[in-house]
Amino acid sequence: MRIENDIKLGFKDVMIRPKRSTLKSRSEVSLKRNFTFLHTQKEWEGIPIMAANMDTVGTFEMAEVLAEQKLFTAIHKHYSLLEWKTFLNSVKPTIFNHIAVSTGTSEEDSNKLQEILKEHPKLQFICIDVANGYSEHFVAFVKKTREKNKDKVIIAGNVVTGEMVEELLLAGADIVKVGIGPGSVCTTRVKTGVGYPQLSSIIECADAAHGLGGQIISDGGCTVPGDVAKAFGGGADFVMLGGMFAGHEESGGELIEENGKAFKLFYGMSSETAMQKHVGGVANYRASEGKTVKISYKGNVIATIKDLLGGLRSACTYVGAKRLKELTKRTTFIRVQEQHNQVFSD
Numbered sequence: 001m002r003i004e005n006d007i008k009l010g011f012k013d014v015m016i017r018p019k020r021s022t023l024k025s026r027s028e029v030s031l032k033r034n035f036t037f038l039h040t041q042k043e044w045e046g047i048p049i050m051a052a053n054m055d056t057v058g059t060f061e062m063a064e065v066l067a068e069q070k071l072f073t074a075i076h077k078h079y080s081l082l083e084w085k086t087f088l089n090s091v092k093p094t095i096f097n098h099i100a101v102s103t104g105t106s107e108e109d110s111n112k113l114q115e116i117l118k119e120h121p122k123l124q125f126i127c128i129d130v131a132n133g134y135s136e137h138f139v140a141f142v143k144k145t146r147e148k149n150k151d152k153v154i155i156a157g158n159v160v161t162g163e164m165v166e167e168l169l170l171a172g173a174d175i176v177k178v179g180i181g182p183g184s185v186c187t188t189r190v191k192t193g194v195g196y197p198q199l200s201s202i203i204e205c206a207d208a209a210h211g212l213g214g215q216i217i218s219d220g221g222c223t224v225p226g227d228v229a230k231a232f233g234g235g236a237d238f239v240m241l242g243g244m245f246a247g248h249e250e251s252g253g254e255l256i257e258e259n260g261k262a263f264k265l266f267y268g269m270s271s272e273t274a275m276q277k278h279v280g281g282v283a284n285y286r287a288s289e290g291k292t293v294k295i296s297y298k299g300n301v302i303a304t305i306k307d308l309l310g311g312l313r314s315a316c317t318y319v320g321a322k323r324l325k326e327l328t329k330r331t332t333f334i335r336v337q338e339q340h341n342q343v344f345s346d
């Protein structure tokens with residue numbers, strides 16, 4: 001047994017220190033970023049915020065709205081080939097730069113991924129997603145997927161430490177997804193005791209990835225636009241959101257009415273609800289590591305996007321960053337023991 005004594009930080013442990021700035025208005029701030037990906041050398045331009053590949057977030061309906069605003073959607077892996085076909089036949093070509101096809105590491109998932117890519121060669125992004133990115137099997141799967149798809153941008157995760165980010169980039173990933181345990185419907189930390197405070201893992205993983213010319217996605221734990229600003233401030237190239245994009249018209253799942261109030265169901269991808277729905281139950285050797293919640297219906301996602309982008313522009317203005325790219329360089333975090341004033345929250 002060993003103990004690491006230096007403190008690891010989450011979003012709730014810091015604030016961003018304001019700095020003198022020459023910016024007159026938040027309208028001068030650009031949230032677009034340009035990246036050249038490590039293995040494919042493909043270029044990308046957009047606002048680097050992603051909807052998570054959960055079936056109550058990363059839907060086709062969500063992707064259409066997000067792509068229109070230059071954001072990104074990791075489409076969940078449960079759509080059939082026919083559903084993919086119908087969707088892609090009905091959308092604009094620009095969407096291909098703003099969506100990823102998700103896969104797990106089973107043979108069935110892998111075969112389905114290759115079929116989707118074969119039928120739709122314009123798809124550019126693959127998201128290989130497992131709860132625990134530390135297994136040899138996962139690294140081997142990333143290598144195999146890279147060999148089969150030399151021209152696709154590969155996202156792989158999740159991990160939380162620099163050495164594993166390097167290993168995945170060397171195995172063929174262009175972008176590594178970072179986060180174990182911070183998710184809003186995740187119970188991994190409760191069930192297993194395993195995890196890593198998200199802001200520290202962003203800082204450590206971004207450093208490792210940037211050293212090799214790769215990028216990272218901060219995945220999970222953002223509850224308000226300020227957390228997204230902190231994730232970018234810490235060095236995340238992309239930020240992935242589940243809970244903040246859940247509960248909308250475009251989020252999938254049915255609308256429930258109770259006592260005149262509207263709700264939507266939101267659940268973790270390894271919750272009992274998801275496993276019942278997609279694989280017929282929780283296998284008896286495992287525990288569910290996700291929960292199911294009912295959240296107030298939030299209407300169309302465009303209002304949430306505007307609020308989020310407005311918050312980010314304002315964060316950039318407070319530290320004098322004219323472009324999102326400059327936010328990390330201009331961020332000084334201060335450690336705090338308070339966040340927002342909750343006197344009027346219920």
Ligand code: 5GP
Pocket residue numbers: 052053054131158179181182183184185186187188219220221222240241242243244267268269270271289290291
């Ligand atoms: P949020 O933005 O809601 O805080 O976090 C979203 C992320 O939570 C997802 O992108 C995914 O990485 C993670 N996640 C989704 N479902 C589950 C689950 O059932 N269990 C765990 N451990 N993590 C989950």
